[in-house]
Amino acid sequence: xxxxxxxxxxxxxxxxxxxxxxxxxxxxxxxxxxxxxxxxxxxxxxxxxxxxxxxxxxxxxxxxxxxxxxxxxxxxxxxxxxxxxxxxxxxxxxxxxxxxxxxxxxxxxxxxxxxxxxxxxxxxxxxxxxxxxxx
Amino acid sequence: xxxxxxxxxxxxxxxxxxxxxxxxxxxxxxxxxxxxxxxxxxxxxxxxxxxxxxxxxxxxxxxxxxxxxxxxxxxxxxxxxxxxxxxxxxxxxxxxxxxxxxxxxxxxxxxxxxxxxxxxxxxxxxxxxxxxxxxxxxxxxxxxxxxxxxxxxxxxxxxxxxxxxxxxxxxxxxxxxxxxxxxxxxxxxxxxxxxxxxxxxxxxxxxxxxxxxxxxxxxxxxxxxxxxxxxxxxxxxxxxxxxxxxxxxxxxxxxxxxxxxxxxxxxxxxxxxxxxxxxxxxxxxxxxxxxxxxxxxxxxxxxxxxxxxxxxxxxxxxxxxxxxxxxxxxxxxxxxxxxxxxxxxxxxxxxxxxxxxxxxxxxxxxxxxxxxxxxxxxxxxxxxxxxx
Ligand code: SF4
Ligand code: SF4
Numbered sequence: 045x046x047x048x049x050x051x052x053x054x055x056x057x058x059x060x061x062x063x064x065x066x067x068x069x070x071x072x073x074x075x076x077x078x079x080x081x082x083x084x085x086x087x088x089x090x091x092x093x094x095x096x097x098x099x100x101x102x103x104x105x106x107x108x109x110x111x112x113x114x115x116x117x118x119x120x121x122x123x124x125x126x127x128x129x130x131x132x133x134x135x136x137x138x139x140x141x142x143x144x145x146x147x148x149x150x151x152x153x154x155x156x157x158x159x160x161x162x163x164x165x166x167x168x169x170x171x172x173x174x175x176x177x178x179x
Numbered sequence: 180x181x182x183x184x185x186x187x188x189x190x191x192x193x194x195x196x197x198x199x200x201x202x203x204x205x206x207x208x209x210x211x212x213x214x215x216x217x218x219x220x221x222x223x224x225x226x227x228x229x230x231x232x233x234x235x236x237x238x239x240x241x242x243x244x245x246x247x248x249x250x251x252x253x254x255x256x257x258x259x260x261x262x263x264x265x266x267x268x269x270x271x272x273x274x275x276x277x278x279x280x281x282x283x284x285x286x287x288x289x290x291x292x293x294x295x296x297x298x299x300x301x302x303x304x305x306x307x308x309x310x311x312x313x314x315x316x317x318x319x320x321x322x323x324x325x326x327x328x329x330x331x332x333x334x335x336x337x338x339x340x341x342x343x344x345x346x347x348x349x350x351x352x353x354x355x356x357x358x359x360x361x362x363x364x365x366x367x368x369x370x371x372x373x374x375x376x377x378x379x380x381x382x383x384x385x386x387x388x389x390x391x392x393x394x395x396x397x398x399x400x401x402x403x404x405x406x407x408x409x410x411x412x413x414x415x416x417x418x419x420x421x422x423x424x425x426x427x428x429x430x431x432x433x434x435x436x437x438x439x440x441x442x443x444x445x446x447x448x449x450x451x452x453x454x455x456x457x458x459x460x461x462x463x464x465x466x467x468x469x470x471x472x473x474x475x476x477x478x479x480x481x482x483x484x485x486x487x488x489x490x491x492x493x494x495x496x497x498x499x500x501x502x503x504x505x506x507x508x509x510x511x512x513x514x515x516x517x518x519x520x521x522x523x524x525x526x527x528x529x530x531x532x533x534x535x536x537x538x539x540x541x542x543x544x545x546x547x548x549x550x551x552x553x554x555x556x557x558x559x560x561x562x563x564x565x566x567x
Contacts, residue, residue, distance in 0.1 A: 083358075083362075086360075130228070130440055130452060130521050130523075130524055131521050131522075131523035131524060132452075132517075132518055132519055132520065132521040133517045133518040133519075133521070133522075134355045134356070134365060134517045134518070134519055135517065136505065136515070136516075136517045137355075137363035137364065137365055137515045137516050137517025138356060138358065138363060138515075138517065139515075140515070142505075142515075145505065146505070146518075146522075146523075150523065151521075151522045151523040151526065152523050165358075168356065168445045169355060169356040169445070171230065171355070171442035171443060171444055171450075171452075171519075172440060172441075172442050172452075173443070
């Protein structure tokens with residue numbers, strides 16, 4: 045029994061529900077959707093946790109990739125460098141889950157890790173390269 | 180009630196000056212009324228911390244032995260303009276490195292100089308009888324060279340437009356990354372803290388006004404390029420878009436990287452965040468009317484940056500309070516907003532300037548000449564000589 049966190053990206057034309065159904069039924073996996081969002085370019089993003097037999101998880105990942113879903117390991121983190129960040133707020137307009145916001149009284153950048161779906165949309169928007177992904 | 184700069188400076192000297200920042204004055208005037216506020220408050224500090232592309236520095240390297248008349252100058256591989264005398268050069272903020280492209284530019288050279296880091300200087304020349312050397316390669320820091328001063332042709336825009344993207348692809352602009360299908364809106368002004376929005380008709384800010392420039396005491400040297408005072412105004416005096424600008428000057432050697440930061444907008448280029456603070460003297464009651472301006476009283480217009488034309492389609496006006504809330508609506512759709520200008524840093528600068536004035540380290544100035552109240556705003560048209 046192993047546990048893996050994955051980020052799934054669904055292109056516009058893939059319907060998610062039959063896929064998730066299949067994961068549970070055919071691969072006998074415990075399946076937990078931690079967060080899901082549709083990005084502005086209409087790509088569905090999902091942070092999931094799979095639990096089950098290691099070989100079955102590998103099969104499931106292969107099945108997902110074959111259907112056109114891109115699968116990334118979520119064993120990483122978004123890191124904001126406090127030294128570099130100048131608290132402008134550009135990234136807060138990019139982050140669809142509002143993991144990145146400006147504090148309403150201090151106007152400092154706040155990062156709420158629990159809301160982050162690791163979509164990486166914010167990575168290239170920071171003018172001072174304060175946002176990095178830590179693997 | 181009227182108050183002169185001389186009276187204010189006397190109070191600064193005696194440690195009796197009353198200073199508020201442009202955020203604090205809002206509630207103060209609300210509670211105490213215009214008359215009392217004008218009587219009690221001497222100075223209001225305003226500030227902004229934003230990318231200001233039209234910036235750069237004049238440097239004088241000193242003479243080598245044998246001397247050289249530099250015609251091509253590279254600072255850490257970034258070209259500087261050397262068409263002025265033998266060892267003077269101007270390093271522009273948006274100039275790109277010949278080896279590192281968008282990752283390093285003139286802005287980074289300026290930031291590195293200010294931080295005291297060594298900069299590699301390479302220069303070439305045809306050589307003359309009086310300047311025989313044809314090549315030089317050496318290292319400089321801000322302490323080994325002669326004068327080094329920022330001279331920024333256009334800073335502190337009175338207001339700026341907001342940007343969105345109606346197309347179906349992500350675009351990378353000087354207004355940041357704009358997501359497709361109205362995915363976000365970016366904007367760039369300190370709003371209620373911004374210098375020229377607090378003195379919309381330039382009653383106190385003019386040529387010669389002493390300002391906080393990236394940590395140093397600098398000056399307004401001229402009206403900035405593209406200064407457009409004729410932009411239509413709201414009844415409160417503020418323009419709902421691009422209007423006045425300042426050209427500013429200050430000693431690079433006294434600046435701090437805390438208040439000046441090189442940056443890269445992906446897909447656009449290198450530019451520079453500059454921190455500017457301007458103290459506004461409360462010369463009369465009318466000044467309080469201008470100074471008590473709030474984000475909700477200041478408007479800007481949202482333009483579609485996916486349209487690659489000088490005149491982009493507008494999606495209407497919006498005020499800074501709405502923008503700063505993080506979400507606005509365009510055509511019924513809720514859209515996330517983000518600022519490019521750092522309000523946090525602007526607030527910090529307004530407070531630093533406030534403390535400097537209170538401690539008697541910063542005195543106010545009368546301007547030497549006013550900024551133009553009228554100026555034609557030209558566009559560049561493609562004409563033949565006969566059509567001119
Ligand atoms: S875009 Fe970069 S500098 Fe601006 S608030 Fe976000 S992390 Fe900080
Ligand atoms: S990766 Fe960045 S944009 Fe995406 S959810 Fe996390 S913080 Fe927000």
